[in-house]
Amino acid sequence: MTSAGSGLTVLQTCVLSLLAFTGASQFALVGALAGGGSPFTAAVGAVFLSMRNAFYGIRLSQLLALPRAVRPLAAHMVIDETTAVSLAQHGRRAARIGFVVTGVSLYLLWNLSTFLGALGAEAIGDTATWGLDAAGPAVFLALLAPMVRTTTQRAVAAVAVLLGLGLLPVLPSGVPVLAAALAVPVVLYVEGHKRVEGRRTQRAQQASDDSAQGEDR
Incomplete structure (x- = not known):
């Protein structure tokens, strides 16, 4: 609904969620677009927020030691939750299972909820009328507050x-x-x-x- 309130179509919303699997960056991007920002500045802000995943990847590459062939796919699943679950396991095998199960399940649920939310936003019309244009900043603050x-x-x-x-x-x-x-x-x-x-x-x-x-x- 947040992206729909920013002017993105259902297709654009779903593609964004499929390609940018990191919540904070997605909310930052659509929030900047909703405020009238250019796609370039919105994308740069989203990239800044996702840079922490690169550091997660360095740690997980040592822990998981995945074959080179699957590393590009695995990199797409490197987020806060998969990192936390993997590091909490004892042994490489358990860490790999935790990483895959967490990553795949969250990816499927995240994109399903994105699709349903975009359809719902399209059905109700102008999201600003319902106050849903404030959902992006509110969710972003909710994600950020526990980290401070x-x-x-x-x-x-x-x-x-x-x-x-x-x-x-x-x-x-x-x-x-x-x-x-x-x-x-x-x-x-x-x-x-x-x-x-x-x-x-x-x-x-x-x-x-x-x-x-x-x-x-």
Whole structure:
């Protein structure tokens, strides 16, 4: 329904779900399109979000050690859930079974629900009339919220929101989302600077204490 509210047809929605088997990236893409962004900026934002799957793939390639012939197909199944299930198993055989069963079942159910949702959206007409145009951002926030746990992650999320909202009036649709990715290096730089300053202060305090102890002696 979310993609239908963004102007995609049932066929386009189903093809997107078949080829881009990663929920967060799909929601980001259709959300950017719904906001009037260009297909290019929407696709770049979706790619940024799916880059974590590449790191999953590096770990799983060592764990599963699949034959080269099936690796391209297996790569399509590398998502959060298949990674979590595979890593939780004991032994390579169990990890492979967990990966395949989880990947295939989720892929089939995801695409079936996509098809039914797109048909339902087409049947009810303009999804904005029902408020379903807000479903994309709402689902994306629901997916993101459980991942924001540490202080650093909260800081990145806060800076990203400020960048996205601040640049929204001056940049084309879809571009503020990409610019929000700058929150990561900004926060990491600030935290790194604080750690360096903290170590310097600690060393200076230690030197002062040592000097005071030497004078007492």
